Amino acid sequence: MTKIKRKPIEKRPLYREEIGNAIRDAIASGDLKPGDRIVETQWAKDLGVSQSPVREAIRELEMMGLVENIPYQGCIVRKITERDMKDAYRVRMHLEVLGIQGAVEGATDEHLKELHKILVDMEAAAKKKAFNSYTKLNELFHEKIVEISQNQLLLRLWKQSHIQGSTFFGTQLSPQTLEELALRHKALYDAIAAKDEKLAQEAVFQHFQELIDEVDKSTLVERSQA
Structure with missing residues (x-):
């Protein structure tokens, strides 16, 4: 997957929401396409945060229907119907x-x-x-x-x-x-x-x-x- 430049997020109480917004923006812009994996460790590294808030942000995006967890594949961008x-x-x-x-x-x-x-x-x-x-x-x-x-x-x-x-x-x-x-x-x-x-x-x-x-x-x- 093409490496996407990401701006580190300041460690503030609301940064889980900002992490979710960063992933959502990548989906909306086409940087992340349907079927692309969302690698928790990579996002944490790119944004300069721990994995825990990234995991929580991804879980919220899954509840919104933007991503989905596939057995043996991990979390991927959901295809928009x-x-x-x-x-x-x-x-x-x-x-x-x-x-x-x-x-x-x-x-x-x-x-x-x-x-x-x-x-x-x-x-x-x-x-x-x-x-x-x-x-x-x-x-x-x-x-x-x-x-x-x-x-x-x-x-x-x-x-x-x-x-x-x-x-x-x-x-x-x-x-x-x-x-x-x-x-x-x-x-x-x-x-x-x-x-x-x-x-x-x-x-x-x-x-x-x-x-x-x-x-x-x-x-x-x-x-x-x-």
């Missing part, structure tokens, strides 16, 4: 409809400035074809909308559900879709800024339905090339 991606997007869609309803009602001028700044950064990352930066900004944009709703239960549910979906999202990106995806987020921003709840809900449904449709397209391409 069409059903996995569609299910993840559908759950996110319904949670974010609730989130954007709250955002329409509660967004202040400062909130709108924050969202607009993220949107501008997303467009810049898309033009540069900066996959990792775009993926992180995409997550931040959606999380910010849910945060603005000030619904703490919704935010906790969103954080639990978005991990799988956002990881799958990273594997779905191509240079051709980045700028188009960035533009789609403007519809979400515009609806919140206009305080139009109906338009906001429609924008969320359309955003995720287009992602689901793209799963179908990518599946058809894979089948035609098989």
Whole structure:
């Protein structure tokens, strides 16, 4: 397996989560592909941490459905199925409809400035074809909308559900879709800024339905090339 450069993690109480994020980022970016082994000792060495938190992080990723333990092979990156991606997007869609309803009602001028700044950064990352930066900004944009709703239960549910979906999202990106995806987020921003709840809900449904449709397209391409 190609050696991937990793930045050592500071030894803080939350570093188990950071280890999980590092592995998840490697999956989303394509550095780790379906079937690749996740070697606990190697990750511990690369990140400069002990094996215990790496083991715990891998266990959590397994519970999220991102990796799996295969007898006599060890832990490997799980193959993403069409059903996995569609299910993840559908759950996110319904949670974010609730989130954007709250955002329409509660967004202040400062909130709108924050969202607009993220949107501008997303467009810049898309033009540069900066996959990792775009993926992180995409997550931040959606999380910010849910945060603005000030619904703490919704935010906790969103954080639990978005991990799988956002990881799958990273594997779905191509240079051709980045700028188009960035533009789609403007519809979400515009609806919140206009305080139009109906338009906001429609924008969320359309955003995720287009992602689901793209799963179908990518599946058809894979089948035609098989």
